Amino acid sequence: MQDNWITVANIADLAEDDVTGVEVNGLDIALYHTEDGIFASANLCSHGNARLSDGFLEDGEIECPLHQGRFCIKTGKALCSPLTEGVPVYPVRIEGEQVLLNLSAS
Template identity: 50%
Template sequence: MANNWLDISALDEVPEDDVLGVDTGGKDVALYKVEGQVYATDNLCTHGHARLCDGFLDGFEIECPLHQGKFDIRNGSPTCQPVTEAVRTYPVRIENGRVFVDLG
């Protein structure tokens, strides 16, 4: 595995249709599982600096718990005001029941 892929969670620790915050020891990442697929974003809202893992996941949208702005977890794009700046997303792969995220 390339050095930029980081093992950050067991697959079964990521709840279906919910979000899990993971501190990787240098970056706070939010993991989501929707329709069996895992997605990863920065865990910090680009608008209010709240942790997205404390928000509400509805389909592919995560709602910030502070000002109710929303992001598409698949590409990070803002989908609802007051959010205007995308949240960073990361490639994910599953291997041997573990979630690997490319933070590079």
């Protein structure tokens, strides 16, 4: 698999302890800025038509704003009902102040 790292944001543009939605190559991506680092997943809930960047981020989990299901931001795993399916996650690399994603590695 080819390494396709794409710059998607500057760290300074991401609020700490929060989630930010960005569009990258036609994909809706959620970026999570936590004390453990920056993580990325698909921004659309696997259960309903809701953007995770409109949800609530706490303790490494993002809560969907529509049905209150939660996903692990590191693995994309669905953690509770009504969710039955996880969301794709993407590798993140930091270079200086830039946040890069590898979209081909999901």
